[in-house]
Amino acid sequence: MEKQSRKGLIDSSSPLGKLEGAGGIYIHIPFCKQACHYCDFHFSTSLKKKDELVNALVKEIELRKSEFKSTTVETIYFGGGTPSLLTNEELQFLIDSVYNNYKVSKNPEITLEANPDDLSKDRIIELSKSKINRLSIGIQSFFEADLKLMNRAHNATEAKACLEEATKYFNNISLDLIYGIPGASNEQWLQNIDMALGFGVPHISSYALTVEPKTALDSFIKKGVIEDVDDEQAHEQFHLLKEKLEASGFIHYELSNFGKEGFFSKNNSAYWQGKSYLGIGPSAHSFNGKQRGWNVRNNTKYIKALEANKLPIEIETLTQTDQYNEYIMTGLRTIWGVSIQKVENDFGIVFKDYLIEQAEIFINQQLLYIEDKHIRVTKKGQFLSDGIASELFKINLTC
Template sequence: MSKSSSPLEKLEGAAGIYIHIPFCKQACHYCDFHFSTSLKKKDELIEALAKELELRKDEFKDVTVETIYFGGGTPSLLTNDELQLLIDSVYKNYQVSENPEITLEANPDDLSVQRIEELANSPINRLSIGIQSFFESDLKLMNRAHNEEEAKKCLSVATRYFDNISLDLIYGIPGASNEQWQKNIEIALGYNVPHISSYALTVEPKTALASFINKGIIEDVDDEQAHEQFHILKDRLEEEGFIHYELSNFGKEGYFSKNNSAYWQGKPYIGVGPSAHSFNGTQRGWNVRNNSKYIKAIQHNELPIEIETLTKTDQYNEYIMTGLRTIWGVSLTKVEQDFGMVYKDYLIEQANVFINQHLLYIDDEHLRVTEKGQFLSDGIASELFKLNLS
C-alpha cells in the first residue's frame, strides 16, 4: 500500500479517468470482473471513490482530463446524485477539458423513462448499454438481470434523449444460431445507434458458466461458430457505414469511444475504485480487489495500489498488443523512435511469417492485420512479442 502521496509518476498532456462501480443486482454467469451483489457498503464506497480522486490529483497535476468513464459492475445502480458527487470530485481536483466525454455503463433494467430523463439532464453525455442479446433464451443462459422487453424499451427511449449511445452484443453463445445472431444485429441496427461493441462469449475460470459447461449443463462455446458470427457482424455493420476501428468496436464517423481509443493508443489514465487499473506509459498500477479492504485503506489516507514499472520490452509488447487490435495498427516509425532499430528489425522479421500468410501487411510504415487476420489479432500479437527483458 502507498501513503496519500500519489504513487504513479506525474504526467503532462491529456488523459482519462476510469471509475469502477463494483455493484451488481445479480451475477452474470460469464463475468469475472470484480463486483458485489450486496449494496450494504455503497455509501462508504462512494465516499472512498471521491477521496481517492482527491488523494491522486497530483498524478494529473499538469494533465487535462478528456474522458470520464463509469464502468463496473453496474454503474447505473448509482443515483444521479451519487454520480454527480463523483463528477464534481473530478472537476474539483483535476483540469477537465471544455467538453469531456462522460460515459455511463448502464443495464436496461435500470433505464426507466424517468431515469433516462434524469441522466439526459446530467453531465453524462454518452451511454454504453449492456444489451448483450435481444433474445430471452440468451439472456437467461447468461443470467442477465433484464429481459428482452426491457432491452428494446430502454433503447427506444434512450435514443430520443441521447445522441451518443453504444450498445453491447455478445456472439458465440451456445445454442444461438447464425440466423438468430443476424436477427440480433438487425434489431440493434433498427435503433440507429452510432456505436456497437461486440465480444465473443469467453469462458473464464471460476465463473458459473465454466462450471455449467464442465458439468454438461450448458454446451461448450463453439470457436468456429464464434468466428463465423464475428464476420457476419463485421460485414453487416460495414454495409451500414460503421467503421471497424478496433477488434470489438464499431462506430460511425465521429462516434468512436474516446475513452477506449485513448487506451488502445497508450494514453494515460487513472483507475479509481477496487480492482481498477491505472497506466501512465511506464508504470501500471492496480487497486486491491476487495471492497472492504479498499474502503478501509482510503479511510486511513492510504492508496491500496500495487505498482509495476514496465521494462522497455514490456512497453513494446503492450504497444504491439493494443496497436494490432486497431485500424491505426503499429507504427514502425514509432517502434524505431521509442524502442530502437533492434526492436523494429525484430518486429519486421517476426511479422514476415504472418505477412506471407496474408494475416498482416505493411502500408505507409504501419503494420496492420488483414481482414483474414482480424479475429486472430491477439494470438498474432503474442507471436510478435519480444521475450528478453531490458
Template sequence: MSGIYIHIPFCKQACHYCDFHFSTSLNKKDELISALKKEIRLRKDEFKSETVETIYFGGGTPSLLTNLELESIIQSVYETYKVAEFPEITLEANPDDLSKERLIELSKSPINRLSIGIQSFFEADLKLMNRAHNSEESKKCIAEAVNYFDNISIDLIYGVPNATNEQWIENIETALSFGVPHISSYALTVEPKTALASMIKQGKIDNVDDEKAQEQFYILKETLEKADFEHYELSNFAKKGYYSKNNSAYWLGKKYIGIGPSAHSFNGKQRSWNISNNIKYIKALQEDHLPCDIETLSDTDRYNEYIMTGLRTIWGVNLNRVEKEFGKENLNYLLAQATPYITQELLYIEASTLKTTRKGQFLSDGIASELFKLN
C-alpha cells in the same frame, strides 16, 4: 488527452460469464462512494499537467447509483483536476435501470454518453448469461434512450452456445433498427472460476464453439460495415465521429487514472492496480492510504503492449515509432516475426504501418502474442 475511469463494483446479480470484480450486496455503497471521492482527491498530483477529457463509469453496474451519487463523484473530479470544456462522460448501464424517468434525469446531468449492456435480444441467451433484464426491456430501453441521448453504445455478445448465425444476424439488425451510432461486440469467453465454466464442465450447456464465434465475427463486421459503421478496434464499431474517446485513449497508450477497487491506472511508464476487495479498499481510504500495487514497465513490456493494442486497431503498429522508441534491433525482430503472417496474408504493411488483414483480424490477439519479445 487523459482519462479517469471509475469502477462501481455493484451488481443486482452475477452474470454467468463475468470475472470482473463486483458485489451483489449494496450494504457498503455509501462508504464506497466516500472512498472513491477520497481516492480522487489523494491522487490529485498525478494529473498536475494533464487535462481530463474523458470520465468513464464502469463496473459492475454503475447505473445502480442514483443521479445524485454519480454527480457527486463527477463534482469531485472537477474539483480535483483540470477538466476539458466538453469532456466525454460515459455511464455503463443495464436496460432494467433505464426507465423513461431515469433517462430524462440522466439527460439533464453531466453524463453525455451511455453504454448499454444489451448482450442479446433473445430470451434464451439472456437466461444462459443470467442477465437481470429481458428482451422486451432491452428494446423499450433503447427506443427511449435515443430520444434523450445522441451518443449511445450498446454491447452484444456472439458465440453463445446453440445460437445460430440467423439469430445473430437478427440480433445485429435489431440493434441497427434503433439508429445507435456505436456497437461494442465481444465473443463469449469462458473464464476460469465463473458459473459459465462450471456449467460447461458439468455438461449442463455446450462449450463455446470457436469456429462458430469466428463466423459470427465476420457476419458482424460485414453487416455493420454495410451500415456505414467503421471497424476501428477489434470489438468496436462506430459511425463517423462516434469513436469512444475513452477506449481509444487506452489503445493509443494515453495516460489514465483508475479509481475504485480493482481499477487499473497507467502513466506511460508505470501501471498500477487497486486491491480487488471492497472492505479493504474502503478501510485503506478511510486511513488516507492508496491500496494499490505498482509495476514499472520495462522496454520489453511497453513494446509488447504497443504490439498488442496496435494490431487490434485501425491505426496498426507504426514501424517508425517502433524504431524510434524501441530501437532498430526490435524493429528487425518485429519484421522477422511478422514475415510468416504476411506470407499467410494475415498481416500486411501499408505506409510504414503493420496491420491485420481482414482475414487476420479475428486472430489479432494470438498473432500479437507471437510477435512479443520474451525478455
C-alpha cells in the same frame, strides 16, 4: 533492468508519478444486482457498503490529483459492475469531485455503463440533464433464451424499451452484444444485429462469449448443463457482424468496436493509443506509459485503506520490452495498426528489425500487411489479432 513492483498500502503521495498531456479517468463501480454467469470482473451483489464505497472513491479522486497536475482530463468513464445502480446524485457527486480536483477539458466525453432494467424513461430523462453525455448499454442479446443462459438481470422487453427511450434523449449511445452463445444460430445472430441497427445507435461493441475459469458458465459447461462454446461458430459470427455493420456505415476501428464517423469511444481509443489514465475504485487499473498500477480487488479493504488516507495499490514499472509488447498488443487491435517508425523511435533499431522479421511470417500467410510504414491485420487476420500480437512480442531482453 528487472521489473520493479510496489504493493500494499501507499501513502497519499503520487503513486504513479506526474503525468502530462491528455488523459482519462475510469471509475469502477463494483456492484451488480446479480452475477452474470460468464463474468469474472470484480463486483458485489450486496449494496450494504455503497455509501462508504462512494465516499472512498471521492477520497481516492482527491488523493491522486497530483498525478494529473499537468494533465487535462478528456474522458470520464463509469464502468463496473453496474454503474447505473448508483443514484443520479451519487454519480453527480463523483463527477463534481473530478471537476473540483482536476483540469477537465471543455467538452469531455462522460460515459455511463448501464443495464436496461435501470433505464426507465424518468431515469433516462434525469441522466440527460446531467454532465453524462454518453451511454454504454449492456444489451448483450435481444433474445430471452440468451439472456437467461447468461443470467442477465434484464429481459428482452426491457432491452428494447430502454433503447426506444434512450435514443430520444442521447445521440451518443453504444450498446453491447455478445456472439458465440451456445445454441444461438447464425440466423439468430443476424437478427440480433438487425434489431440493434433498427435503433439507430452510432456505436456497437461486440465480444465473443468467453469461458473464464471459476465462473458459473465454466462450471455449467463442465457439468454438461450448458453446451461448450463453439469457437468456429464464434469466428463465423464475428465475420457476419463485421460485414453487416460495415455495410451499414460503421467503421471497424478496434477488434471489438464499431462506430460511425465521429462516434468512436474516446475513452477506449485512449487506452489503445497508449494515453495515460487513472483507475479509481477497487480492482481499477491505471497506466502512465511507463508504469501500471492496480487497486486491491476487495471492497472492504479498499474502503478501510481510503478511510486511513492510504492508497491500496500495487505498482509495476514496465521494462522497455514490456512497453514494446503493450504497444504491439494494443496497436494490432486497431485500424491505426503498429507504426514501424514509432517502434524505432521509442525502442530502437533492434526492436524494429525484430518486429519486421516476425511480421514477415504473418505477411506471407496474408494475416498482416504493411502500408504507410504501419503494420496492420488483414480481414483474414482480425479475429486472430491477439494471438498474432503475442508472436510479435519481444522476450528475454534485459533492458
